[in-house]
Amino acid sequence: GAGVSQSPSNKVTEKGKDVELRCDPISGHTALYWYRQRLGQGLEFLIYFQGNSAPDKSGLPSDRFSAERTGESVSTLTIQRTQQEDSAVYLCASSLSWTEELFFGSGTQLSVL
C-alpha cells in the first residue's frame, strides 16, 4: 500500500491477556519506530528497528513488552499480561533511514478493561 498500515485499528482486551499489534511499513523503508501515546499526551518512544535489528530497546516500559521485525518489513509489538495502564494508542512509523522524515500509521487504540 501507499502508506503505513496498522492492525487492528481498535483492540479491547481483558486485563491479563496478551495482545499483538501489527505494523506494515512503506515498502523499502529500512527504519521502523513504535511509539505510545496516552490520551491527550505526546508520543513516548518505545523501540526502533534498523532493518530487522533493534539497536535501542530502552523505551520498552517493562519486560511484558517485546517487538520483532522480519524481512525488513512487517513488525509486531506484543504486550503480555496486559494491565490497565497499557491502554493507549500505539503508533508505528517508518522512514527511509533514521535521519529522514517519519511516516506514521493511524495507530492501534488499545483498551484494557
Place this chain on the structure above:
Amino acid sequence: TQLLEQSPQFLSIQEGENLTVYCNSSSVFSSLQWYRQEPGEGPVLLVTVVTGGEVKKLKRLTFQFGDARKDSSLHITAAQPGDTGLYLCAVLPLGTDKLIFGTGTRLQVFP
C-alpha cells in the same frame, strides 16, 4: 524530565487570530522537526529546520530555529479551523537513532 518542553500546552482561539507556540530544550540539536497530528491519525511532518536562526515559511505557518539550536517556534497567522490539531516538535539527540517528541501543544481554532 522532558528533553523537549512545549508551550503552551493548550490553546483555544478564534478564527483569524495569530498565535505562537514554542519548543524548548537545554540541549543542542543538529536539526528539529515539527509535526501536526489530527484526531484519529498519526502525526504528519510539516517542516525540518537545520541551521541556527533558520526561518521557514509554509503558507500561513512560520517556523524558526533558535540561533543556538536549542529551541524553535511556530507562528500561525490568521488561524483557520483547519489548523486545529496537536503540534509536536521532535529531535534526534546526538549519538542516538531515536526521534524524541516534545510534550505537544493542542490547538483549537473556533469558527
